[in-house]
Amino acid sequence: MIDCINLTHYYGKRCIYENLSFSVPRGRILGLLGKNGTGKTTTINILSGFLKPRSGECRIFGQNIIGMNPELRRDIGLLIEGHVQYSFMTIRQIERFYARFYPKWDKNVYYDLMSMLKVAPNQRISRMSCGQRSQVALGLLMAQNPQVLILDDFSLGLDPGYRRLFIDYLRDFVKSSERTVFLTSHIIQDMEKLIDDCIIMDYGKILLQMPVNELLEKYRQYNLKLTDNSDLSGIEDIFHPMAMHGNVEFGSFLEMDKLQSLLQSKGIKYENLTSQKVNLEDAFIGLTGKY
C-alpha cells in the first residue's frame, strides 16, 4: 500500500539517509521509531508530498506521491505534528468545510467523538485544550474514512488520558476495516499498544524493520559482570554495551546459549549472566543507545 524506494535526502551537505527503502502492506500499522534528527519528520514530509527527496520515490496506491492524482488524496488521511487544524474555525464550521471534499464523509463519527468532549458546536478550535484539539483532528480523520493514514507524532502535547483515548479510538477505527497506517511518536510506550510493525531508524539508515511481536519475542536485555578487562563494544550482535562498576548491560537478538558461545569465542571472562525480555521502549534504547 505504501512503498518508499531508495530514498536519499540531504539538508545542505548533511546526509539524512541514503537508499532508504521500506513498505507498509495493506491493513498494517507501521511505526517509525528513531531518535531526534534521524529523519522521521523528513520521511513523513516526503511521504505526504511536502518534500521532494534528492532521489528515490514514495508510492501510495501504486502512484508516486509527487504528481499523484489529487483525487487519490481522498483516501489518505494526514495528521500534522501537533494536531494542527484550522483553529480559526468552530467545531461545526470545520466539519462543514471538510465534508465538501470527501464523498465518503461520515459526520456522525465526528459528532459522536465531539459529544464526548462536552464542547458546544460553536466552540472555536483555538480556544480548546491540546487534548481536545487532538480529538477534533482524530474525529475529522475518522469522518474522512481514508484507507491510508499518515500520523506525525500523534502523542505530541497530550496528557496520558488523552493519549490513551486517542490510541483506543484510532486502533478501533483502523482495525475495523483493514486500514493502513504509517505513524511516528516520540512516546514509544504508546506505539507498543498500537503498531503491528516497526522501523527503527539510526542516523542515515534503517536499523531494523520487523513485527513488534517478533522484536519483543527475540530481543533480550543481558546483564553480566566482567571478571577481566574485556571490552564488549564492537562485537557483532551485541548492541550498545554500557559498563558500570564492572557490570555490563547490553541488548542482543542471540539466545542465551548462542551468546555464551560468542563470548567464549571472543575470550571474554564473565560471571552472573542474566537475560530478560523488555518492552518496546527498552528495546529501542538498547538498539539505538542512550546517546
Next chain:
Amino acid sequence: MFYKEWIKTRWFYLVCILVTFSLCGYEILNINRLVSLKGASHLWEVAMFRDAIFIDLLHYVPLLVGIVAAVVQFVPELVQKRLKLTMHLPQGYVRSLSEMLAFGFVALLAIFCGNLVMLIVGLNSVFAGEIVSHIILTAVPWYMAGLFAYELVAWICLEPVWRRRILDILIAVACLRVFYMSPLPEAYNSMLPWLGVVVVIGLALPLTSVVRFKEGRE
C-alpha cells in the same frame, strides 16, 4: 475554499468596508463643507488651475488595505505550517491556492470599486464630469497598488525560505514604488493598461512560493 477564506477574513473585511467607505465619505463631506464655506466656483478653480484632487487622504489607504488583507489571509496558513492541510485536500494545490487568491482579490476589487463608485457619486454632485474624471484617474493607480500589494504580500508570506523572503520584500517595495513615483494628477494615464496587466500577471506570483513550499524548501 471560499467558505474557509470567508470564515478567516470576514471580520477584517467588515472593518475594511467600514474604514474605507468612512474615509471616502469623510472626503466627500469635506469637499461639500468647502463648497458651503468658499463656494463651488472656488473649488472648480483650485481643481483646474492648481491640480488639486481633494482626496489626498486616500493616497496610501488602498495600499495598506491590500497589505493587511494578505497578512490576515495568509499568515494563519503559515502558522504551524497549516498550509499543508490546504495542500493535502483532494484537489490540485494550484487550484486551492488560486481559489484562495481569487477570494481575496475579488473581495478587495469589490471594496475598491465600491469606494470609487462612492467617490464618483459624491464628486459628481459638486464637480463637472471632466474634473471628476481627473480625480478618479489620479486615484486609480493607488487602488491598483492596493491589489498588487495584496499579491506581493501573499507571495512573501507563502515563501518558505526566510532569506528569500527578505529578497522578495525588497523586490516588492521596489515594484510598489512604481505606483507612487509621480505625485502629479493623471501622471499614470498612459500606463494604466500596463499597470492593469501587471496586476493580473501578479496573481501568479504567490503560486511560485507555493511550488517552493511543496518541494519542501527551507
